[in-house]
Amino acid sequence: MTTTHSSPAVFDAREAEASLYMRTFARQPLTLVRGEGVRVWDDTGREYLDFLAGVAVNALGHCAPVIVEAVTRQVSTLIHTSNIYRTVPQLQLAKLLIDNSCMDRIFYANSGAEANECAIKLARKWGKLNRNGAFEIITALGSFHGRTLATLAATGNRHYQEAFDPMPGGFKHVPFNDLEAMASAIGPNTAAIMLEPVLGEGGIYPATQEYLHGVRKLCDDHGILLILDEVQSGIGRTGHLWGYEAYGIEPDVMTLAKGLGGGLPIGACLSKEHASVFAPGDHGSTYSGSPLVCAASLAVVSYILENDVLGHVRLMTAHLLAGLEALKSEGDAGISEIRAFGLWMGIEFEEERAGAILDACREDGLLVNRTSTRTIRIAPPLIVNRDECDRFLDIFGRACFSSR
Numbered sequence: 001m002t003t004t005h006s007s008p009a010v011f012d013a014r015e016a017e018a019s020l021y022m023r024t025f026a027r028q029p030l031t032l033v034r035g036e037g038v039r040v041w042d043d044t045g046r047e048y049l050d051f052l053a054g055v056a057v058n059a060l061g062h063c064a065p066v067i068v069e070a071v072t073r074q075v076s077t078l079i080h081t082s083n084i085y086r087t088v089p090q091l092q093l094a095k096l097l098i099d100n101s102c103m104d105r106i107f108y109a110n111s112g113a114e115a116n117e118c119a120i121k122l123a124r125k126w127g128k129l130n131r132n133g134a135f136e137i138i139t140a141l142g143s144f145h146g147r148t149l150a151t152l153a154a155t156g157n158r159h160y161q162e163a164f165d166p167m168p169g170g171f172k173h174v175p176f177n178d179l180e181a182m183a184s185a186i187g188p189n190t191a192a193i194m195l196e197p198v199l200g201e202g203g204i205y206p207a208t209q210e211y212l213h214g215v216r217k218l219c220d221d222h223g224i225l226l227i228l229d230e231v232q233s234g235i236g237r238t239g240h241l242w243g244y245e246a247y248g249i250e251p252d253v254m255t256l257a258k259g260l261g262g263g264l265p266i267g268a269c270l271s272k273e274h275a276s277v278f279a280p281g282d283h284g285s286t287y288s289g290s291p292l293v294c295a296a297s298l299a300v301v302s303y304i305l306e307n308d309v310l311g312h313v314r315l316m317t318a319h320l321l322a323g324l325e326a327l328k329s330e331g332d333a334g335i336s337e338i339r340a341f342g343l344w345m346g347i348e349f350e351e352e353r354a355g356a357i358l359d360a361c362r363e364d365g366l367l368v369n370r371t372s373t374r375t376i377r378i379a380p381p382l383i384v385n386r387d388e389c390d391r392f393l394d395i396f397g398r399a400c401f402s403s404r
């Protein structure tokens with residue numbers, strides 16, 4: 001068949017999407033063209049306050065000068081080499097992440113799902129070598145670990161899985177925050193427990209202190225690995241650099257993505273020395289840890305560490321939470337619960353109004369998203385300031401009342 005080539009021309013974005021894309025995303029009716037800090041602009045020139053930040057990705061906001069500067073320098077120096085060779089930004093980032101965490105070794109990935117795939121493979125090989133071939137991984141109901149087949153099987157939500165059954169084997173799911181259920185699920189085939197410290201896609205449900213401490217103890221008592229999926233909770237989102245620091249426990253393996261690149265696609269699987277069982281050829285990726293994405297990530301993590309971004313997150317969290325609690329106390333807003341862990345909040349409504357509230361916010365110039373028909377999620381850039389929080393509270397409050 002002959003294909004004719006044409007250059008991109010002016011087109012109707014909505015029509016083009018409907019005819020060109022696989023139907024995977026239920027998108028908001030917006031075409032975004034520019035971003036700066038906590039603001040984005042659409043193709044009509046309209047400005048929005050972005051309290052979703054690319055789903056917890058744009059940690060330093062849109063087009064943060066330190067990222068732009070690092071990427072601009074790197075893009076004209078060295079973009080990609082493959083992992084056949086060493087590169088300096090990759091090594092520098094590894095050192096920074098390892099020096100500032102409880103981990104000893106790193107594997108770079110391109111996304112959260114890939115970081116988790118790496119952790120799953122690592123746990124399986126570890127089970128072969130250390131626990132008579134144990135291969136099973138226990139995860140939580142309501143969790144989200146990604147969209148590849150193995151990470152989908154790890155995800156504790158049948159809604160995402162059903163169309164693709166049968167799921168790959170080797171995963172067991174138990175209710176979250178239920179230590180007894182976790183203890184009963186452990187058997188001779190268990191190699192690891194994999195948990196998010198806070199269920200993110202599940203609606204911002206933090207693990208309790210007792211639960212994570214209890215799970216750590218179960219792993220120690222049974223000699224199995226604890227993998228924490230910090231894809232969403234890592235890189236300062238909770239007001240700690242890593243979610244596990246809020247609990248005072250240490251995982252054996254930790255996965256990262258989202259905020260790690262501040263918008264550039266990078267993931268990572270880090271592990272303690274005793275869990276680091278890969279040998280050459282066991283795992284790999286062509287693009288992972290390219291000098292370009294590592295330079296961006298280096299800029300993000302350095303900025304967070306050098307500018308007390310974590311302290312700022314805690315201040316802004318308290319400010320936002322006070323405003324939201326005040327809104328909730330006006331019973332008419334219809335808010336039944338606010339779950340917060342740093343700049344990461346699930347606002348639950350008494351009725352199924354999340355869709356209407358999201359639309360009202362967007363029409364008033366504010367971007368948020370929903371994790372269910374009752375729950376709005378916010379995850380603004382970590383550098384959001386007090387004025388921007390006040391603007392959010394203003395618009396969000398209006399949306400709660402106008403959408404009744």
Ligand SMILES: Cc1ncc(COP(=O)(O)O)c(C=O)c1O
Pocket residue numbers: 111112113114116144145146147196200201229230231232233257258
């Ligand atoms: C906790 C968690 N793990 C894994 C993933 C998958 O990450 P990605 O979409 O980058 O593959 C997500 C994405 O939302 C997530 O929240």
